[in-house]
Structures are given as structure tokens and as C-alpha cells.
Amino acid sequence: MAEIIIKNLRKEFGDFTAVQSSSFKIEDGEFFMLLGPSGCGKTTTLRMIAGLELPTSGEIYIDGEEVSQKPASQRDIAMVFQMFALYPHMNVRKNISYPLVSQGMPGAQVKEKVAEVAKILGIEDILNRSVGGLSGGDRQRVALGRAIVRDPKAFMMDEPLGALDAEFREHMAEELRALHDRMGATTVYVTHDQLEAMQMGDKIVVMNHGVIEQFGTPQDIYDKPATMFVANFIGSPPMNFLKGHGTLDVGATAVNLRHHSILIPEMREPFDGDITVGVRPEHVRLSDEGSYRGEILATEYLGTTQIVTLATDAGELKARIGSERRANVGDTVGLAFNASTLTLFNSQTGNALRSNLNIGVLGMGGAHG
Structure with missing residues (x-):
């Protein structure tokens, strides 16, 4: 061989x-x-x-x-x-x-x-x-x-x-x-x-x-998707993208999604501008106490799990949760994310930003953007 x-x-x-x-x-x-x-x-x-x-x-x-x-x-x-x-x-x-x-x-x-x-x-x-x-x-x-x-x-x-x-x-x-x-x-x-x-x-x-x-x-x-294309292409359902904006210095640990701040992996490089926060559906948690809110638009029962589609002020997202959790269309629920599971992207280029969550290896030919 x-x-x-x-x-x-x-x-x-x-x-x-x-x-x-x-x-x-x-x-x-x-x-x-x-x-x-x-x-x-x-x-x-x-x-x-x-x-x-x-x-x-x-x-x-x-x-x-x-x-x-x-x-x-x-x-x-x-x-x-x-x-x-x-x-x-x-x-x-x-x-x-x-x-x-x-x-x-x-x-x-x-x-x-x-x-x-x-x-x-x-x-x-x-x-x-x-x-x-x-x-x-x-x-x-x-x-x-x-x-x-x-x-x-x-x-x-x-x-x-x-x-x-x-x-x-x-x-x-x-x-x-x-x-x-x-x-x-x-x-x-x-x-x-x-x-x-x-x-x-x-x-x-x-x-x-x-x-x-x-x-x-x-x-x-x-x-660790290196680009938004990879994050969207890999996974079923694919990664959610939530839109935000802000000036992030090295060491920053939070970003604004419209009118709400969420914790993110510690930044290893400065960034100023439109940012996209990526989160896999299985890493979205529905929480009664969560201050970040979303309205349930649809549910899809899959046996042991269900896919819940929600509308938020930063964009629509899907959550994969246990089928035992009640999720009624029209309800407003709290949403919670673990910072270590999030991936940050430059919204303009689509490339992942450097944080303490090491991103994947970009192709030698470069990425689109």
C-alpha cells in the first residue's frame, strides 16, 4: 500500500x-x-x-x-x-x-x-x-x-x-x-x-x-468547524447560526446577540464587527430559568429525541432534546448554552475566529470569504 x-x-x-x-x-x-x-x-x-x-x-x-x-x-x-x-x-x-x-x-x-x-x-x-x-x-x-x-x-x-x-x-x-x-x-x-x-x-x-x-x-x-460552510454541511440538523455584533478584545468571554449577552470561549484574537455564534442542536438546552428566550415554532418527534425549532431575536435555531421534555408550539422558553461548545465565526468571511476552543485546520487552498 x-x-x-x-x-x-x-x-x-x-x-x-x-x-x-x-x-x-x-x-x-x-x-x-x-x-x-x-x-x-x-x-x-x-x-x-x-x-x-x-x-x-x-x-x-x-x-x-x-x-x-x-x-x-x-x-x-x-x-x-x-x-x-x-x-x-x-x-x-x-x-x-x-x-x-x-x-x-x-x-x-x-x-x-x-x-x-x-x-x-x-x-x-x-x-x-x-x-x-x-x-x-x-x-x-x-x-x-x-x-x-x-x-x-x-x-x-x-x-x-x-x-x-x-x-x-x-x-x-x-x-x-x-x-x-x-x-x-x-x-x-x-x-x-x-x-x-x-x-x-x-x-x-x-x-x-x-x-x-x-x-x-x-x-x-x-x-471544530473551520468555516460556516463546513459547520452547515456537517451535521443533521446542521449547526445553528445566531447573529451578533461587537468589539471583542483578547480574553473577552461574552458577546451580544441583539439585546442579550451570552458567554463564549475566551477570545485569542481581537475582533470588531458582525459575528456569528455557531451552536450544534444537541448543545442547545431548554431552561425554564434562562434569560435568553425563544418561541417554539415546531417540534419533530424522533423516538428517544425530538427536534424543536425556535425563533429568537438573533435568528431561528433548532434544539435536539429528549423526547420526555414537553415542548408545545407557541410556548416561550428559556435557552442556555455551554460556552465550550460554541464556535465563533466572522460573519463576513465565514471563517472561524480563534478562541480557546481550537478551530479545525483550514484547507491549504484557503477558505471562501
Whole structure:
């Protein structure tokens, strides 16, 4: 397997810049997620790593070798696509063995390798079946088998579960992660599904409009979003944004939200202007004694929890609370926040402000604003 290093990677299509000066490192054996909305540049980045697109500028290192201008055939990379790309005229066994046969591997060795991969994927019983009659999950396993059988340096996966229904996607995500752990493979995985990325990834790059907004572990990206885009994209429901304004000196521990002051993490840099206070729904507490008030607009029952939507003078917010707490539409309730769970943003640039709650790592390409 291999370490992959990306330095100042850029891709232009005419006047359009798809990827802007991206830099990051994928450790050997890591399950690495490229996450973002459609058109953000994640698939283009993956295709450049794989050699299916050549970068306009920048460097790509795979296992210590600079490969940015080398074709895909010289990179020892295996691709798994959303639409499986199986050969319909071949059965499962022939689909999996095709890469080895095309390389001229002896028949006995091919048979042994196919049997080994089929056992890993649990598809020994369908090796002689036509791929046309297989379920979506089995077809995906066959596509994975064809990639695995080559023992490549790294796997590139472009929305491989996108064609499956929601329930089966979750099951296959668990299987993919378990397979990765057994093989210790370096895997680069593209998805627009933040739950999939959080569930499976060791590290995540969050992209938007060709720029890396943040790079880090799932926990860091969730707890310490580096930009308002990341805070809004990650989480369901996403982070609440409350509008405020003020002059904050180094060491400040409170900010005004319209006509009310709330405690915040201690400021590590001065700031003057419009500020946005971010708080996750699960960190909003309904308190009978709270002086900061909100009117309940709606409730959504989810079994053990409920999502309560409230109107406040600093903006609408959602709270995730226990289902045993009575929350009646039209009631006015007090709201309380733990300062250590809040994230502060510059409202104009969207970037997180430095406080004693260390923010996540911004992408090397910078953030929007």
C-alpha cells in the first residue's frame, strides 16, 4: 500500500477552475474521504490522483514517486465506480479475474487469487453466475473484487454506494470499512453524503467550489468547524447560526446577540464587527430559568429525541432534546448554552475566529470569504 501526497494541485477546464491549489497528505493504510456537494471538485481531485485527469499544475506523490504527469496505467491504482462498470457478457469469476488474465498471469495463480478475493467478499457461491441477474449489493462486491484482486498500491472509489437504496447503503458502508480494516489498504473515497464520510473515514477533506474548506478527523471537523460552510454541511440538523455584533478584545468571554449577552470561549484574537455564534442542536438546552428566550415554532418527534425549532431575536435555531421534555408550539422558553461548545465565526468571511476552543485546520487552498 502507499502514502499519497498532494501539493498545490490545480485543475482548469478553459476559464473554469475545478480545483484550486489543493494540498493534503493521505497516510499509508488510511481510509480517506473527499466530501462536498456536487461540483465542488472532489471527483476531479480523485481522477487526478488516479491519472484519469492530468493536473494543470501541482504535484502528486504515490509511494514516494512523483506521478502527476504519468498515465493511470503506470500508477498501480484500482478504481471502483458508482455504476459498477462490469462486463455483462462475463460471469462473476471472469469479471474478477479479467485484470489478472490481461496481465498474463498463469491460470492456476489466477484461480487461487480469485478464490481468495471471493472468500474475503463472501461471494464464493455466485462465482459462476451471470452478473446481469445479481442484486445491486452483489454487483458492487464483484466490482470491488475486480479491484482488490490486483493488489494495487491504493484504491480510488467514486461514490461506489450511490446507486444503492438507503438501507443497503448503510450495510455496504459497514462492509467496506470492515474490508478496509482487514486489508490495511490505502483508500480514497469520494462522497457527497456527510453521514457516510463521518461513518467510514479516518480523515476527511471538505471541498466547496474547488477549495479545501477543512481537513481533519471526523471528530475535529464536527466539533471544530473551520468555516460556516463546513459547520452547515456537517451535521443533521446542521449547526445553528445566531447573529451578533461587537468589539471583542483578547480574553473577552461574552458577546451580544441583539439585546442579550451570552458567554463564549475566551477570545485569542481581537475582533470588531458582525459575528456569528455557531451552536450544534444537541448543545442547545431548554431552561425554564434562562434569560435568553425563544418561541417554539415546531417540534419533530424522533423516538428517544425530538427536534424543536425556535425563533429568537438573533435568528431561528433548532434544539435536539429528549423526547420526555414537553415542548408545545407557541410556548416561550428559556435557552442556555455551554460556552465550550460554541464556535465563533466572522460573519463576513465565514471563517472561524480563534478562541480557546481550537478551530479545525483550514484547507491549504484557503477558505471562501
